[in-house]
Amino acid sequence: MKKKIISTMVILTLFLVNAYPALAVTSQEYKQQADQAQENANKEKEKLEEVEGQLDSALQEVANVSDSIDKVEEEIGELTDKISKLDESIAAKQKDLDEKEVLLDERLSAAYMKGSNTYLDALLSGGIVNFVSNYDMIKQIAEYDNNLINEVKEVKASLESEKNKVQEAKVEKEKKSTELKSLKNEKQQKVNALTDEQKEIQNKIDEYDSQMNALKKKEKEQAAKEAAAAKAAAAKAAAAANQNKTTPGSSKAPSSKPSNTTGSSNGRFLWPVPSSRNITSPYGYRIHPIYGTKKLHAGVDIGAAGGANIVAADSGTVILSSWGYNGGYGNYIIISHGNGVTTRYAHCSNLYVKVGDTVSRGQVIAAVGSTGASTGNHCHFEVRINGESKQPLNYL
Ligand SMILES: [Zn+2]
Structure with a gap:
């Protein structure tokens, strides 16, 4: 659609400019038209400079936003790494917990059901007489195990809360990245529009330049014709003057005051249509x-x-x-x-x-x-x- 409008404009311009040469034929008129085309081209060149200035800053803006996006994306990458490391730590703690809990279960079962060699060994080491005091000791060991488990649980919980914070930060950065990307889109569209405008103006300049060159060529050709015509006219006038000199009694040069019967001869020229004065x-x-x-x-x-x-x-x-x-x-x-x-x-x-x-x-x-x-x-x-x-x- 836009292209169509442009080409219509170009055709119209061509038509208008090309309509002149038939109307105006002297070399001076060609020169005036060439000057006009030059002036038009210069106006478009001014516009082009302005648009190119705008384009430069729009491109700089796109570059700046791209840099910001790269930075944010890098930060998102770092946060993602951090999250997977935290996940590993959390998994390790979980494994530790699972193992400790299994061990504690075993110990506790052993304390009651005599099924474990560790607690059972401890239980039986002092002989049946010490069984009761050993039982107390086992209870203390179990408590100690339980404390260890709780410590690991605390560490795991703090890792999980850290992971949540990192995840929130990552969400923020992702939001920022989305915003920057849509901003970049806008800036890019501006660049595209300015690039289109730049092309249009350049086309007009090319058009005016070629018009100007064609008109200058015509001007040159026409000037040569005019010079030749003037030379021929001068030669003819000289010949006529020469003849007048050698023919006494004849009137002056035909262009000054001829004896004629058609039209008035008050001015320099003869009335061009003898049959009508209307x-x-x-x-x-x-x-x-x-x-x-x-x-x-x-x-x-x-x-x-x-x-x-x-x-x-x-x-x-x-x-x-x-x-x-x-x-x-x-x-x-x-x-x-x-x-x-x-x-x-x-x-x-x-x-x-x-x-x-x-x-x-x-x-x-x-x-x-x-x-x-x-x-x-x-x-x-x-x-x-x-x-x-x-x-x-x-x-x-
Ligand atoms: Zn007329």
Whole structure:
């Protein structure tokens, strides 16, 4: 059950993190995500340190309780030895008593029935004349025997009472041992729980680390692409400038102030959907129509007929042209215009250019559609500078 929850969490985390790369494509965005993964990993590492500290002390507690149990068990062993030694002594005394009692019985019987050689010998030794005084003497001997028996009985009784005391002590120690064992059980369970927690956190750290490494790799790859695109754009701009020099009368570089008939040219960029000026959703924070969450709408939505032309807002290099859901963008294009400036065109029904293509200002690059996270035909248009989205209307 627990495992299932963990794996669901990992999958969710993967999903959330993997959902970003399609949304954010610049190397800077990859870097931000990699930094986030790093930060997440660091947070988990702090937790891990704390849990490992707790685990160390829990393990120490288990070790301490184990030592106490060993000690008590040793004491119980000693008491058991003592009891068996006392049992031996008591048995020996009992044997002594039995023998003495048998002897006394024999002597007494002999005194009356003349059946024993010891007492009988004593009785008859002085001849029949002394019989009576001998009889008195025998009685004294019997009394002496009886006293001896009583002494042994006393010793035996004191051994038995000692044995009882030792047995009581042993019972106490056994009780103590049982208590310590259940305490050890508790501590061990704590250790097990902390070990599980340690493993879970370590898994998360591994997960974040691998995410971070993957994102860093993507960042590197993307940075290389961007550098190549920027280089190509610069070379193109230089060529165009060169041509302008040798062609008197022509206008300036196409990116500055072109003579065009589509859209306004107040800003830097050309209006990307020549057939429509209808902004259906502005740039800024809004409740997302599909996700229902408040988040930055990073571009403007221009409502237009499906299949209507989308044109490049300025000349540049296509750095992304991707079919698919793409984290909600649907089929979309990113054009790099150099100096960290990019534009993107999303939810397209068709894409006419591919990565690496150079496009000119006003060139048809895609068709309006409703792919990805979209509720109707429109072009989602973004302007980003160094990966950060800007209000596109300031540039149109
Ligand atoms: Zn949009």
